[in-house]
Amino acid sequence: MDFFTLSQNRESCRNFDDSREVEREKLEKIIACVRLAPSACNAQPWFFTVVASPEKRKEVASAVQKMNMNLFTSKARAFIAISQDKAAGVAGKVASRFFAPYDIGIAAAHICLAAQELGLGSCILGWFDEKKVIAACQLDDNKKVSLVIALGYAANQQRRDKKRKKLESIAKYM
Numbered sequence: 001m002d003f004f005t006l007s008q009n010r011e012s013c014r015n016f017d018d019s020r021e022v023e024r025e026k027l028e029k030i031i032a033c034v035r036l037a038p039s040a041c042n043a044q045p046w047f048f049t050v051v052a053s054p055e056k057r058k059e060v061a062s063a064v065q066k067m068n069m070n071l072f073t074s075k076a077r078a079f080i081a082i083s084q085d086k087a088a089g090v091a092g093k094v095a096s097r098f099f100a101p102y103d104i105g106i107a108a109a110h111i112c113l114a115a116q117e118l119g120l121g122s123c124i125l126g127w128f129d130e131k132k133v134i135a136a137c138q139l140d141d142n143k144k145v146s147l148v149i150a151l152g153y154a155a156n157q158q159r160r161d162k163k164r165k166k167l168e169s170i171a172k173y174m
């Protein structure tokens with residue numbers, strides 16, 4: 001799929017087909033893709049925990065359903081938790097103090113677009129119980145989990161209309 005079609009087709013999936021597992025090979029392709037994402041000073045201040053086993057994904061689903069939000073994630077067949085990790089290189093260590101959240105956002109976009117290319121639905125989750133996600137992902141208590149991405153095959157192939165600000169209100173050309 002060309003990039004413009006891909007970005008048009010990507011949308012947050014909140015209706016996963018729970019009868020279809022996500023193939024390990026696809027998850028590995030997504031991780032190989034996100035590894036190539038840019039980051040400030042090439043700091044790569046991230047770690048990806050890929051959760052697809054039925055017991056573990058149940059734990060992650062429960063951790064992202066804080067205050068009854070994100071209930072649709074019970075049907076997600078995999079999750080990728082992005083935690084902040086040590087930066088590569090001396091310059092990277094300085095850069096990531098300021099830019100790690102941007103780097104992780106770019107990584108999240110790579111994951112969602114790679115998933116779309118592979119025929120998978122995705123939803124970025126920023127609302128979750130961080131301590132529970134850390135426990136479910138068996139990460140050190142001092143880690144910061146920035147985002148969790150729910151993955152799976154979409155139950156419904158119909159796309160929603162995109163609700164976006166008007167084109168003329170988000171950019172100017174000089």
Ligand SMILES: Cc1cc2nc3c(=O)[nH]c(=O)nc-3n(C[C@H](O)[C@H](O)[C@H](O)COP(=O)(O)O)c2cc1C
Binds near residue numbers: 010125
């Ligand atoms: C940082 C971030 C956090 C988000 N957190 C959630 C979330 O916790 N639950 C959810 O259902 N969607 C979440 N979303 C998805 C947004 O609601 C969604 O991207 C936006 O409404 C645009 O819709 P679209 O992704 O379908 O194009 C999040 C998106 C981002 C970028």
